[in-house]
Amino acid sequence: MALASSPPPGTPVPPLITDWAARRGRDVAELVWRNELGGVTARLVADGTGDLFAKWSPVDLEPEAERMSWLSGRHPSPRVFDFEEGDGEWLLVTGALTGTSAVSDRWKAEPDRAAAAIGEGLARLHSLDPSISMFGAVDWVGDVDDIDLLVIAHGDACAPNTIVGDDGSFVGHVDLGSLGVADRWADLAIASWSLEWNFGPGHEQAFWDAYGIAPDPERIAQYRALWGDAPTS
Known part of the structure; x- marks a missing residue:
């Protein structure tokens, strides 16, 4: 599965955004x-007011807009300001969170603190009652018989989707188009895996300590295999 990244120099701004x-x-x-x-x-940006973030996509963003609108009053996540559909393209405009991505240069220099914030954030998200969810199972997970703990899951719990404050604490979650209900290990398996992709080996313990659980190798392998089989579009 391809990784997200900062846009290379010269990347054009989609007209729907401008x-x-x-x-x-x-x-x-x-x-x-x-x-x-x-x-x-x-x-x-605009003078005298806070920043907004505009996400353009060739893939329908309505599911993300719906999930973010629902979640923002229940868990730290951006507020939705607008949603537009063009000709085979979509735009989602949200408010800003006060912090930076867990994979920003700042936190790549302090990976254990970033890993702890990721674990803290998932622990908070997973404390929500899954029975209140408006959304079904996380698509790539599907139906799994052996559930450890059913939670409201991020569904794409890679490190970039956690925002970290200046003090190293969890601020909020972004990129919520896959939010749904799943075993907590669906998020934990992918989040812990992404630490190595983004920071290199050796930073998982800070993540597990912050979440408050020991790793379960069998469940981790199960969900990483499901993730690897998931379509990318």
Whole structure:
């Protein structure tokens, strides 16, 4: 499965983003992220007001808009400001969280603190009652018979989707298009795996300590295999 990353220099800003920004008196300050499906996210600025983030995608963002709108009053995550559909393209505009991605240069220099924030965030998300969820099983997980603990799961719990505050604490979750109900090990397996992708080996213990559980190798292997078999589009 391809990894998301910062956009390379020269990446064009999608017209749907520039048009939305111009209509509301905002400028595109920078492109901050490109996901594995080719979608890009831009930071929009204007004098005297907070930043917004506009995510453009060639894949329908309505599921993410619905999930983020539902979650934002229950768990730290961005507020949805707008959603637009173009001709085979979609735009989701959200508020900003006060912090930076767990894989920013700041936190790559302190990977154990980042790993702990990721574990802290998932522990908070998983403390929500899954019976209140409006959404079904996480798509790539499907039906699994042997459930350890059913939770509201992020569904794409890779390190970049955790925002970390200046003090190293968990601030919120982003990229919520896969949110649903699943065994907690669906998130834990992928989050712990992504630590090595982003920071190199040797940082999982801080993650497990912050979440408050010991790793279960069999469940981890099970969900990593399901993730590896999942389609990328």
